[in-house]
Amino acid sequence: MSTRSIVPFGPQHPVLPEPIHLDLVLEDEKVVEAVPSIGFVHRGLEKLVEKRDFNDYVYIAERICGICSFMHGMGYCEAAEHIMNVEVPERAKYLRTIWCEMSRIHSHLLWLGLLADAFGFESLFMQSWRLREKILDMFEYSTGGRVIFSVNKIGGQRRDMPDDMIRDFLSIFDGMEQELKTMAATFLEDYAVNTRLRGVGFLTEQQAHDLGAVGPFMRASGIALDTRKKGYAAYPNIEFEPITSTVGDCYARTDVRIHEIFQSIDIIRQAAAKIPQGEVAVPVKGFPNGEYMMRVEQPRGEAVYYLKANGTRFLDRVRVRTPTFANLPGMLETLKGCQLADVPILILTIDPCISCTER
Amino acid sequence: MLKVSKSPWLLHYDGSSCNGCDIEVLACLTPVYDVERFGVINTGNPKHADIFLITGGINAQNAPVVKQIYAQMPNPKVVVAVGICACNGGIFKDCYNIDGGVDTAIPVDIYVPGCAARPEAIIDGVVRAVALLDEKRKNMRKEAAQ
Secondary structure, three states: OOOEEEEEEOOOOOOOOOOOEEEEEEEOOEEEEEEEEOOOOOOOOHHHHHOOOOOOHHHHHHOOOOOOHHHHHHHHHHHHHHHHOOOOOHHHHHHHHHHHHHHHHHHHHHHHHHHHHHOOOHHHHHHHHHHHHHHHHHHHHHHOOOOOOOOEEOOEEOOOOOHHHHHHHHHHHHHHHHHHHHHHHHHHHOHHHHHHHOOOOOOOHHHHHHOOOOHHHHHOOOOOOOHHHHOOOOHHHOOOOOOOOOOOOHHHHHHHHHHHHHHHHHHHHHHHHHOOOOOOEOOOOOOOEEEEEEEEEEOOEEEEEEEEEEOOOOOOEEEEEOHHHHHHHHHHHHHOOOEHHHHHHHHHHOOOOHHHHHO | OOOOOOOOEEEEEEOOOOOHHHHHHHHHHOOOOOHHHHOOEEEOOHHHOOEEEEEOOEOOOOHHHHHHHHHHOOOOOEEEEEOHHHHHOHHHOOOOOOOEOHHHOOOOOEEEOOOOOOHHHHHHHHHHHHHHHHHHHHHHHHHHHO
16 A cells, blocks of 8 residues: 555645645545635625625625625525515516626636636636626626626616617627637547546536535536526526536536536527516615525525524524535545546536635 | 836735635736736746735634745735725625734735726736835845945
8 A cells, every 4th residue: 555645735726716725635646535624715794794784785795706796696685585575677687687697607717717727728718718808898888897796786786788788798799609619619629628627527426416516516417407497587487408417527517517608698698588678676665574595506506595584674694505615525525536636627627616615 | 107127926815805806816817908918927836926916804714824925925025915805804894704904914015905906906006016026126135235
């Protein structure tokens, strides 16, 4: 038997934009076990609900994570709306859907870039982020912010998108789709990329189920579950099927995410075709009383928002279960038995968002 | 525009930010903003870095990490606090696990406010950091000559 050694990985590591620490137990080059330690980004946001008005907390909910900031804000708002029995106008629901899908495209492109960076394909990284800037420009044009938007409020949206803006966006998406296809071909067909992704980090369907994986990480292992199908915002009126793969390796996860980008563009087209005219917000009066559990499909998977209100300005409790937290056990499972050189790619293929996880 | 005399290498660390400023720091390095045209390169190694970009506030868990990275960087070095959280805690100021801005752990030279700090603001901060780096280098030489 070879000798065991422990290699520390993180919290400051070139491949990770965010701090997470792993103690990798190695036998020669093979990882036997990975022991995570977290808490570098913990701020204590959930406790802050005791000091902030439930309307103001929307801004804090958005800052749980800067990548899916729109969906965090929306999840919180929808939960509060359910407690207060507020029916959001139809147009606001469609706007939410459009912005959600734009967030998904931007998050997936960001992830593709980071993955390319992790296996050392610098120009592919730049290409993904160049495409992503187009989405950010659209966000800036429609909401005023590049990463933090603050367009959600309890009862609807703060801003409307004029119809000609939506038309402009659709033509931008048409151009983007072509560029994406070229870029996707490199990810999916390039020989060098394939050697790094194929056959690395298998997670079987049973493992994904048992370890409670969510999102593309789970769908790449063959479980067709998507919280958008449960119906929130305008998703009940949109036709789409969860994208899955049965292989369960890093290549399958990349494949699923790339196809989700195309699916998101399709959902935006459907939403743009169906969006009705009308108001984008309804006035909300009074204070919430009761509790609700809201489930939202984020780019990384299912996020759960639990709100408990007591009829005053301040909520009793906010609890957020983020997708990365659910995916960590699965990630640790895939790390077992892998080569040390594959560790960065394996960590990235769950699309970790440590800031969400630790809040 | 300041004259850039040396190519500064950046080190980026996420203190306890929400990712917003982190992705904006990375966006600076990619085509649309492209700080590489100023010779700025993002490095993962503190021992190669001249400018320390840090986002997010300081908490008990990451304070030793930040101090360690700062200590590993060779002199002269400039610390840039990116985003309002890194400047003074920002929206998370009242959180129980936030001690405050980066200046509670290490000396900060340049503050770039914003939530999230825009890439233009970050580039401006980096360019200012380069000027400061030159000044610090000159002072070091003077001290060495004495």
